[in-house]
Amino acid sequence: MWEYTKKVRDFFLHPKNVGEIENPDAVGEVGSITCGDALKLTLKIDKETGKIADAKFQTFGCASAIASSSALTELIKGKTLEEAMKLSNKDIADFLGGLPEEKMHCSVMGREALEAAIAGYRGETHVPESGERVVCKCFDVTEEKLRRVIIENHLTTVEEVTNYTKAGGGCGACIPDIEAVLRDIWSLKPVAEMPREPKKLTNLQKIALIQDVIEKEIRPQLQADGGDIELIDIAGDKVIVALRAMCVSCPMGGVTLKGIEEKLRELVSEDLVVEEQ
Numbered sequence: 477m478w479e480y481t482k483k484v485r486d487f488f489l490h491p492k493n494v495g496e497i498e499n500p501d502a503v504g505e506v507g508s509i510t511c512g513d514a515l516k517l518t519l520k521i522d523k524e525t526g527k528i529a530d531a532k533f534q535t536f537g538c539a540s541a542i543a544s545s546s547a548l549t550e551l552i553k554g555k556t557l558e559e560a561m562k563l564s565n566k567d568i569a570d571f572l573g574g575l576p577e578e579k580m581h582c583s584v585m586g587r588e589a590l591e592a593a594i595a596g597y598r599g600e601t602h603v604p605e606s607g608e609r610v611v612c613k614c615f616d617v618t619e620e621k622l623r624r625v626i627i628e629n630h631l632t633t634v635e636e637v638t639n640y641t642k643a644g645g646g647c648g649a650c651i652p653d654i655e656a657v658l659r660d661i662w663s664l665k666p667v668a669e670m671p672r673e674p675k676k677l678t679n680l681q682k683i684a685l686i687q688d689v690i691e692k693e694i695r696p697q698l699q700a701d702g703g704d705i706e707l708i709d710i711a712g713d714k715v716i717v718a719l720r721a722m723c724v725s726c727p728m729g730g731v732t733l734k735g736i737e738e739k740l741r742e743l744v745s746e747d748l749v750v751e752e753q
């Protein structure tokens with residue numbers, strides 16, 4: 477059980493500024509329900525003063541995500557955009573009297589939603605540049621985000637990085653890359669030891685990860701060739717799929733299934749077996 481401060485509990489049980497502003501001036505959406513947390517922040521901005529007149533949030537997440545999002549809205553209301561942009565994830569956590577270390581990623585998500593909303597309002601592109609390196613495929617964490625969070629929060633171990641960004645918290649395949657980023661930033665050698673064995677996924681994590689890999693990695697590739705795929709069921713390590721569209725009549729269907737299996741083994745678990753319905 478996590479140790480929550482009284483303020484975290486208050487902001488979780490009685491969150492302020494829940495909802496969505498009608499006709500907002502700025503919207504910031506981050507996270508993904510597949511990864512477990514998602515946050516939508518809407519802002520009303522006073523054009524004359526440049527101050528945030530109102531802020532509301534909707535979130536799918538744990539107690540810390542709700543408390544962090546609510547705290548964020550309280551902290552930014554009345555601030556100019558420049559002042560709001562100075563807010564760090566640590567400020568959000570500090571406002572709440574601290575968050576469990578394992579939940580610091582909730583404060584990072586709040587900071588990112590704010591950044592996305594303001595960038596959108598200013599007409600800047602917030603989405604990662606195409607070609608930007610994704611270090612953790614399970615949680616779609618780019619190297620740029622890792623570097624920023626590591627430096628801002630003085631993180632030195634992979635475990636801390638996972639707590640703040642979730643990177644490394646799934647299949648574990650990205651752990652060597654996270655270590656390399658840490659070494660590069662702090663010139664440490666070697667970074668504090670982390671277990672090399674990939675973490676054992678819970679059933680829920682495994683199912684979410686399989687769905688995520690199919691949606692983000694496999695389906696776009698098949699669709700590019702006129703095919704498609706439907707996930708039918710997951711039973712233990714057996715992933716049952718149906719090939720659709722052009723894939724149905726493709727004589728290379730067996731090869732396609734093998735490719736799907738290899739991808740899922742690479743990104744989720746090497747025990748997975750893919751079968752066609």
Ligand code: FES
Binds near residue numbers: 612649651
């Ligand atoms: S790729 Fe980072 S945890 Fe799987």
